[in-house]
Amino acid sequence: MDENKVRELYAANDISEVYQNLESSENGLTSAEAAKRLQKYGTNTIKKAEAEAGWKAFLKNFTSMMAILLWVAGLIAILSDSVELGIAMWLVNIINGLFSWWQERAAKRATDALNQMLPTYVQVLRDGKKKQIDSKHLVPGDVFIVQAGDAIPADARLISATSMQIDQSALTGESVPESKVLKYDPGEGKYAESNLLYSGTICSAGNGRAIAYATGMKTEFGQIARLTQNEEDTESPLTAELSRLTKQITLIALTIGVIFFFAALFIVKYPFAKAFIFALGMIVAFIPEGLLPTVTLSLAQGVRRMAKKHALVKELNSVETLGETTVICSDKTGTLTQNQMTIHYIWTLKNTFKVTGDGYVNNGQIEMNGQRIFYEQNPDLHRLVQIAAMDNDTEVEPAKDGGKPKILGTPTEASLVIMSQKAGLDIKRLLVKYPRLRELPFDSERKRMSTIHRWNDTEAIIMTKGSFSDTIKQCSQVMVDGKVRPMTADEREHAKRVNADYAAKGLRSMAMAYKIIPKNDDLQKMSIEEAESDLVFVGLTTMSDPPRPEIYDAVKRCHQAKIRIIMVTGDSKLTAKSVAVQIGLTSDQARVISGNELEAMSDHELREALKGEVIFARVAPEQKYKIVKTLQENGEVVASTGDGVNDAPALKKADIGIAMGMTGTDVAKDAANMILTDDNFASIVAAIEEGRAVYANIRKFLTYILTSNVPEAFPSILFLFSGGAIPLPLTIMQILTIDLGTDMLPALGLGAEAADPDVMSQPPRDRNEHLMTRPLLLKAFLMYGLISAAIAMGAYFFVNYQNGWPMHALAANGFVYIRATTMVLGAIVFTQIANVINCRTNKTSVFKKGLFSNKNIWYGIVFEIILYFILTVTPGIQSVFNTTTLGWQDWLVLFILPIPLVLLEEGRKWLVYHKQWN
Structure with missing residues (x-):
């Protein structure tokens, strides 16, 4: 439903009109009416997008351009009586397709995430009585009961509320709970209406009743889910590039095949x-049949390595996408920050105290x-800590098994509890000594909370905490060095300046005040106005959600890698900019754009804004989506991070969506391509480094694979241009x-090669830059390839020379x-050993990197030598592959071949990249 219409019908209207619009009452619906509405509106569930049919997901792994080419080529080979050749080609497709399907099936953790976000049961009023029902049977017009700890089951208008605090971080990204009251206040940004509750949020404190006006897919939660589901999966850059590469190679191979x-x-x-079979052989020579399985296995290796670095990748191709990321759109709360409100400073008129330690850890x-100071050592600190601990409804249960403590209440009050513990206060003993007599709950109008406690036999104490501006005006006195006296105008102005300075640093302040009154029977009848007047101002506590400790280095590495980070948060402009500047995300000159400002911007204005330093605050889910989409239109490769429901559309739209595994909602994880198991932004940097290394390694083994095409094709070329005088040296x-x-x-083994040392000092790869570049082709075909071809043909002619050539014709x-053909095959195999060693580095010496540092390559080298040996000595296999047993002199020659080739390449690297060796 349109946001303005919701406000008009359910937020701004009197509650009696809301009842009328929903054809309900304060006593809820009758069971019969609820049943009718259930038929009309459907169940209160989030419908998931239809998953791709299992057989379709399976078959898509066997229908790529390269796979289709091999299916056709295999069929032609079989029809041409080359049965072994056709079967071999088909086996390539079957093995690669099965592996790709299994790997992606294992990597994806598809869950029914959206339904899991809703509570299982809810208390409603049906037929005027309380009744517990399954939340999926809740309908518009139902009146339901909300208590602390409950998840909100539907979008609803409040009917009654007592000290209600709603954690809306899953929708807004805002770490501080919203106060909910009956009086309508539109608030700042989306979901800020003071008297509306939203599906998927959580009541962190207080209680009340509400009437549902939207359920299931009609809720704001459902609209976000629909936006996420409707977004089609985008083709990864690697998929697109491999498709392009396949078309190039296919065109080259088919053209050469037709010519031959x-x-x-x-x-x-x-x-x-016979001519057709010959042409087919040329096509086979130029099609790198091993490319797809090699790429797939290399990506799988990347997935495993990234998992060790706390990054779970759901789709193989997402690994490489990370490597070309140019912009990271990052949520603030829980991603850049710890999502734990923490007290940093305590200020009194006489002293400033620093609070050390992070988050809710005691x-x-x-x-x-x-110097450490305990609360007893300073009378002003003593009183302030007492107020923070006693004027508080939150409990913090100790952490278990190294996890986070359990917060029974609000994060703000939890930070005050932890501060009191750090000061050395025993809160339970204090509350026994000064028992609570009455509470004056917090509300969003006066922005204060007070509790009244027994002070001694004749006196009671009223303790008040709240926003600075709303508390200081209630204070007529001040405590300094434990003594109470009237507050002067200068002291009041000084406190205001201090509070403004903290606010400018992005810190939220909370004022502490009290007064001692006679203890009598009128305490329960005392009005709030009377209780909170003529207070004694004690001081301020300042708090924020602190940055993660590792974020500073992670941001620095991103900047070195020429990757921009744009903060996109539901938090306030001031807080967002303060955090961004503090962690080095942006300079102080960065532009901060609010959700309302973004709404008023044209597409052109947004595209221009995104080219500079910019921060987005108070943004709605569809606006995050719009930011990602506009960045992509600007030509950026976008990674988007997040943990809330509000992040899901942007995660789905981004080239690479990254969800938090520990604090992230299931909706966010379901929409993302990658999940961080440690919620650590630094893990993104490690994943990007891995992604860049994967792409570099794909190029390395592409060079390696294409190099062998030249010596594979050269024998056929000699055969053809000799008019058949040179018998085909390679079958x-x-x-x-x-x-x-x-x-x-x-x-x-090349796919497992460690990243080059300077990989994160380079800018992201240009998206228009292709895998198969001119330098790569020159290196593969005109350098490595021609050398290998010359050596292979040299081996062929040498065998014939030993048997009378050129006096006798070449043996047919x-x-x-x-x-002779066995030696040609061996020469290609052993020159490829040199080639794989040379391909390990682009600029630096392989000896500097460590000749034996990549054990996987050496396992591969040993395997290919053993395989070649088996082909040459096994009778049944010899006939299929046209091989024979070699003498020890032949083996000696083959083993010596790689040595000069490696040394030759080392010399070339030294001449061209001498500086890289220093």
Whole structure:
């Protein structure tokens, strides 16, 4: 429902008109009417978007461009009597498809997150009586009861409320609970109406009754869910790039295949069928059949490494997307900050005390001039700490198993409890000594809370805490050094200046005051105005949700990596900017845009604003979504972090959505691509580093794989242009042996290569930059590839030379021919050993990085040597792959081959990148 219409019908209207609009009453609905409405409006549940059918999710792993090409090529091979070749190609698709499907199935943790956010049961008034029902049967017009700790089951208008505090952080990102009262106040920003409750929020204190006006998908919660569900999954940059690369390679391979088909027909005079098989061999030589499984396995390795760094990735391709992230849209509360209100300073007219220790952990202490001070040592501190502890309805239960303490109440009051403990106060003993006689609960109009306690046999004490501006005006006296005297105008002005200075630093202040009165029977009848007049001002406490300790270094590393961080929060402009400047996110000159200002901006104005230093405060869920969408329109690759329901649409829209695993709602986790198990922003930086390394490694093994295409294709080229005078030095099955057998594990080893030291000192990769670049092709085809081809053909001619060539023609069959093709295959395998070692680094010496530091590569090298040995000595396999047993001299030559190639590349790196070696 439109926000303005909601305010008009349910917030601004008198409660009697709300009853009339909803055709209900203060006694709720009858059971019969509730049943009718349940039929009309449906259940109070959040409907999830229809998941992709299981068989569709399975089949999509077998229908990529590369997979289709291999299916077709395999079929053609089988129809052309090359059954082994066709089966081999199909096996590639089957293995890779099954692996991709299983990996993504294991990585995704799809949960029925939206329904889990709603309470199971709710107390309603039906037929004028209290009744407990399943929350999914709640309907518009139902009157329900709210108590501390309850989750709100529907959007509702308050009917009654006592000291009600609602935690709306899941919707707004605001860490401080909202006070809810019967009187309408529109508040600042969305969801700020003082008399409305929203589905999915939690009552942290107080109690009351409310009448539901929206349930299920009609609630604000449901609207956010619909926005999230309607957002289509975007294709990852790596998926798009692999698709493009596949099309390029396919076009090249098919073009070469057609050219060689006609050349075989008209130059070599092959019959049609034989020419087709020959052309197919050229296509096979140029299609890197091992590319898809190698990329998939490399990404899977990246997923495992990132999991060790507290980042769970739900989809493989999200790993690489992180590497090209240019902007992180980050929530503040719980992401950049600890989501724990913490007292930092205590101020009295005479002294300023520093409170050490973080959050709700019962550590730290109260200090003055760097020395610990207990509350008994200073009379003003003594009284202030007493007020903070006694004028308080919150309990803090000790942490269990190293976790966070349990807060029974509000975060603000919890911070006062912890402060009192740090001062050395035993709160339980204090409350036994000075028992509470009466409470004057907090409300949003006077913004104060007071409690009355027995002070001694004849006196009582009224303790008051509240906002500075609303409390100081009730004070006529002041405590200084334990003595009470009238407050002067200068002292009042000084306190106001101090409070303003704290506010400018983004700190929230709370004033403490008291007065001692005679103890009599009139205490229960005393009005609030009388109780909170002529108070004694004691001092201030200042608090904030502090930044995470590790955030400073994480922000610095992002800036070094040329990654912008834009804070997008539901908190106030002042608090947002204060935190952003404090942690180094932005300079003090950053522009702060509120949700209302954003609403009034044109698309062009927003695009321009997003190009500079900017912070967004008091934003609504659809506005977070709009910010992410506009950044993407500006050409940015956007990572969006968050933990609340309000973050889910932006998480879904972003190129990479990152949810908090510990404090995040299930809705946010369901929408995200990645989940941080430690809620640590620094883990994002580690994940980005891993993402960049993964992409660099994909390029490395792309270079490695493409290099072997040249020596695989060169024998066919010689055969063709010699008019068949040079018998085919390498068979199609031998080509597949290289692509799918010997090359595979070393390529996977490259996928596990550690990131280069300067990977986070470089700007993000340009999204228009492709995997297959000109330098990569030059290195693969014209340098590594030609060298490998020359060595392979050298081996072929050397075997023939040993058997009488050139006096006799090159062997076209028999033992000499088989031995020659075996040596060609071996030469390619062993030059690829040198190639994989050379590909490990781009600029630095592989010896500097550690020749044996990547054990996975060496496992792959050992595997390919053993596999090649098996192919050459096993009788049944020899006939399929056209190989034979080699002598020890042949093996010696093959083992020596990689050494000069590695040294040659080391020399080239030294000449070109000499500075990198220093």
